[in-house]
Amino acid sequence: MSGFVWFQLLLLGTIWGSSFFFACVAVQVVPPLTLVLFRVAIAALALHLYLLCRGIRFWDYREHALGFAGLGLLMNVIPFSLLFIGQTVLGAGVESILNAMTPIWTVLIAAVLTVDEKVTANKLGGILLGLLGLVVMVGPGALTGLGGPLWAKAAVIGATLSYAFAGILAKRFKEVPSTVTSTGQMTASTLIMIPTALIYDGVPDLASIDSGVWSAILGLGLLSTAFAYILYFSIVRAAGATNSSLVTLIVPVSAILLGTVFLDEVLAVHDFFGMALIGLGLLTIDGRFVAAIRKRSKA
DSSP states (O other): OOHHHHHHHHHHHHHHHHHHHHHHHHTTTSOHHHHHHHHHHHHHHHHHHHHHHHTOOGGGGGGGHHHHHHHHIIIIIHHHHHHHHHHTTSOHHHHHHHHTTHHHHHHHHHHHHOSSSOOOHHHHHHHHHHHHHHHHHHHHHHHHSOSSOHHHHHHHHHHHHHHHHHHHHHGGGTTSOHHHHHHHHHHHHHHHHHHHHHHHHOSOOGGGOOHHHHHHHHIIIIIIIIIHHHHHHHHHHHHHHHHHHGGGGTHHHHHHHHHHHHSOOOOOHHHHHHHHHHHHHHHHHHSHHHHHHHHHHHO
């Protein structure tokens, strides 16, 4: 990847790290599915306004409607719902670390469903390290009852699987501007979530939401969703599904810093050890770690 793509990846990781902080604040007051609706609806409205200001006709891309709906389900409706449900009992740092499993699933799924992103020795080694890291983090918590219930962690892992499939599907939109793709999948997500949230959560009590929670919701919708997905689809177009999924290597760092500073969260030693293993796995998948070792051994 080029230096500019790496910059985008780092920026996106920082922004998505903040989404766990925003969600942890908002989900204490707003039901999970209603929060998903608020997040995607705010993002969709902001993106439509952006396209309007840029003079881009969204209607000209209506032939991609079905694809936008698929992206919306895999990239927003399913993972956001699972993440927010998990975050009702999980800390932001723990959830973000589990979310770092996305590249592992992406490598496996891409090997089966694509012809240009096959499993290599580096990717295989990274997968094994990542899976070991997941066992280290989830195992002790599940056995001792610490760190949140197993069902909540399973929900987060399910979200990472959905993200992995979404990354593969997103490759089909390389010829569509990233702003249009983001707008399309957010619009589809909003249309899906309106009846879903009303059926399961009922009509939201807007009066019970204070200004601080609304600020977190706006942060989720505008920064962590609308702007973040413009960056994401730009990275997918330039670097592919597997490389774009490496963003989750950066996410835990920013999420942990925000969680410890603002939410008084504390991670156990095994969480940090597991995070280190997953990080090493992702670096191995990227190939730079192994290349540096080989270069040093030849020197």
